[in-house]
Amino acid sequence: MTTPGGEAFPPGVVFFPGASRSRPPKHGCRVDAAQPGAAIEARRMTSSPEPRRGTRFVITCIGVGLLAGLLSGLFGVGGGTVIVPLLVLILRFDQRLAAGTSLAAIVPTASVGVISYAVHGSVAWIPAIILAVGAVIGAQIGTWLLPKVSQTALRWAFVAFLVVVIASLFFIIPSRDAELELTWLSGAGLAVLGVITGILAGLLGVGGGIIVVPALMLLFGTSDLIAKGTSLLMMIPTAISGTVGNLRRKNVDLRAAAMIGLAACTTTALGAWIATLVDPFVGNVLFAAFLVFISVQMAMKAIRGRHQR
Incomplete structure (x- = not known):
């Protein structure tokens, strides 16, 4: 016509x-x-309208960054477990866009965290590199296994793992003087831990700190501070690698990532400072409480996945 x-x-x-x-x-x-x-x-007509870029958007990104930075410095984690759900819930981000934006924001956050822990001599540099190499390899394996493994069963297994870790944190309190001695045996163990961390990251989208920090304390006997500082250093190359791939797929909101990352940098050092002040047992209790939050989150995803079948 x-x-x-x-x-x-x-x-x-x-x-x-x-x-x-x-x-x-x-x-x-x-x-x-x-x-x-x-x-x-x-x-x-748009299929998924972009979040409004007004004052609410800016305030939300800054608030999310401040909270994520504090948790990152305090527990040696990336903060994605806080960033992703808040971006989805408050700003209505798509799940993939939220995950990609979170990963990009982790790069500056983890960098500041490493500096903060390095000042106190609480970073094991070579072990962190070994962990990072293993994690990058493991992430590729996890991505390959993703369509072949039941997500619901995997999530419940991970919840069970976290429950064991939470219980162990109340009985195994590492000394603040304990260091990570690098031998051929411990080096091989770190490589395996890195690969396992990467596989779980590829399968479940969980950050490496949730696995690496308790593993270094419980299996390698390192102090909680060295475990957290080493975990943050391991995240930097893996986060950069993941962000490059996400940028190619346009799964990153650079403006949001920049605001979250910069805001997080202002509180990461504060979190690391608090971690050095608290007693190791208190630090374990706080980390256990954080893992309980992660466990509940993972269990809810497993229940939703089961009901959607």
Whole structure:
């Protein structure tokens, strides 16, 4: 069908004789036919509208960053367990966009955290590199296994693992003087731990700190501070690698990531400072409480996944 001037209408657009000749928008339109001969009312249709970039958006990103940075410095984790659900819940981010944005924000956050722990000599540099290499390899394996493994069963197994870790944190209190001695045996163990961490990250989307920090304390006997500082250093190359891939797939909101990351940098050092002040047992109790939160989150995902079948 064509207009009186010979112009072709796009598919799906209705022309009423006597209507005003306004060009419909490029992304589709909605026709209001209540009054024949009236002008076509067009509205741009989008499948997933972007979050509004107003004051609420800025305040939310800054608030999320401040909270994530504090937790990152205090527990040696990336903060994604807080960033992702808050971006989805408050700003209505798509799950993939939230995860990609969170990973990008972790890069500056973890960098500041490493500096904060390094000042106190609480970073094992070589072990962190071994863990990072293993995690990058493991993440590829996890991505490959993703369509082959039951997510519900895997989540429940991870919850069971966290429950064991939580219980252990109340009985095994590492000394603040305990260091991570690097031998051939411990080096091989770190490589295996890195691969396992990467696999679980690829399968479940969980951050490495949730696994690495308790593993270094319980299995390798390191102090809680060295475990946290080493965990943060391990995250930097893995987060950069993941962010590069997410940028190619356009799964990163750079503006949100920048605001969250910069805000997190202001509280990461505070969290690391608090970690050095609290008693090791108190630190374990606080970390156990954080893991309880993660366990509940993972259990809820497993229950939802079971009901969606």
